[in-house]
Amino acid sequence: MIHLRDVSVVVPAQRRGEADRALLSGVTLDLTESRIAVIGANGSGKSTLLRLLNGLREPTSGQVLVHGHDTVKASKKVRSLVGFVFTDPLAQLLMPTPIEDVELSLRARIKDRAARTAQAARLLEERGVGRVAHQSIYDLSGGERQLVALTSVLAVEPKVVVADEPTTLLDLRNKMLLREVLGALPQQVIFSTHDLDFAREAQRVIVIDEGRVLADGAPSEAIDAYVGAMSR
Ligand SMILES: Nc1ncnc2c1ncn2[C@@H]1O[C@H](COP(=O)(O)OP(=O)(O)OP(=O)(O)O)[C@@H](O)[C@H]1O
Numbered sequence: 001m002i003h004l005r006d007v008s009v010v011v012p013a014q015r016r017g018e019a020d021r022a023l024l025s026g027v028t029l030d031l032t033e034s035r036i037a038v039i040g041a042n043g044s045g046k047s048t049l050l051r052l053l054n055g056l057r058e059p060t061s062g063q064v065l066v067h068g069h070d071t072v073k074a075s076k077k078v079r080s081l082v083g084f085v086f087t088d089p090l091a092q093l094l095m096p097t098p099i100e101d102v103e104l105s106l107r108a109r110i111k112d113r114a115a116r117t118a119q120a121a122r123l124l125e126e127r128g129v130g131r132v133a134h135q136s137i138y139d140l141s142g143g144e145r146q147l148v149a150l151t152s153v154l155a156v157e158p159k160v161v162v163a164d165e166p167t168t169l170l171d172l173r174n175k176m177l178l179r180e181v182l183g184a185l186p187q188q189v190i191f192s193t194h195d196l197d198f199a200r201e202a203q204r205v206i207v208i209d210e211g212r213v214l215a216d217g218a219p220s221e222a223i224d225a226y227v228g229a230m231s232r
Pocket residue numbers: 011023040041042043044045046047048049
């Protein structure tokens with residue numbers, strides 16, 4: 001459960017004479033549903049919103065609470081509660097091979113090395129990427145990489161998974177597979193997407209426009225509001 005209270009994110013002017021720039025303005029949201037999609041035009045503020053949810057970005061004003069923990073004051077706790085999946089898995093895969101990457105995620109919970117390796121192998125197997133466990137991450141397909149990144153994120157057993165356009169770089173087959181995998185997770189999943197069919201699978205859709213919430217509610221109504229706004 002995540003609550004945003006009158007959150008704004010403002011970046012200071014880069015040059016003299018320029019105004020400060022608000023990336024998000026006065027956003028208040030109670031994120032309680034188990035599947036929430038965030039949609040909006042390029043540059044509308046979707047990534048900025050999602051990054052607030054695990055403390056990757058701090059609000060300039062207002063507050064973000066994750067299961068009661070303030071993302072600024074309790075950033076370490078919040079990062080353990082919220083796993084973040086990036087559009088490009090290479091942005092988050094830190095180790096040369098999948099098995100090492102998942103092992104790294106498991107380091108805090110499993111001290112014994114052999115047990116950790118065995119668990120990493122089991123988790124990769126469960127996600128259908130066991131056969132590439134020892135391959136270089138650079139030799140994996142985009143779909144395999146995204147599944148490995150997700151395996152590493154899930155290895156720390158977060159309560160919430162936040163995914164920033166997780167299917168954008170994937171082909172149709174892998175898009176479908178990842179949608180299925182995310183759909184089956186027991187965790188709360190909050191994702192941004194430009195794929196309106198994917199957004200329709202959520203219980204709730206939030207439309208961001210120029211840093212503000214333009215619409216928020218059942219998928220069909222929120223998507224209609226978005227399409228209407230984009231057609232104007
Ligand atoms: N650190 C920053 N400093 C200045 N501007 C920034 C910063 N981070 C993001 N922006 C700007 O804020 C706006 C919103 O960016 P954001 O990445 O949240 O959009 P988005 O809705 O996720 O876009 P897309 O669909 O293209 O991924 C963009 O115009 C971006 O250039």
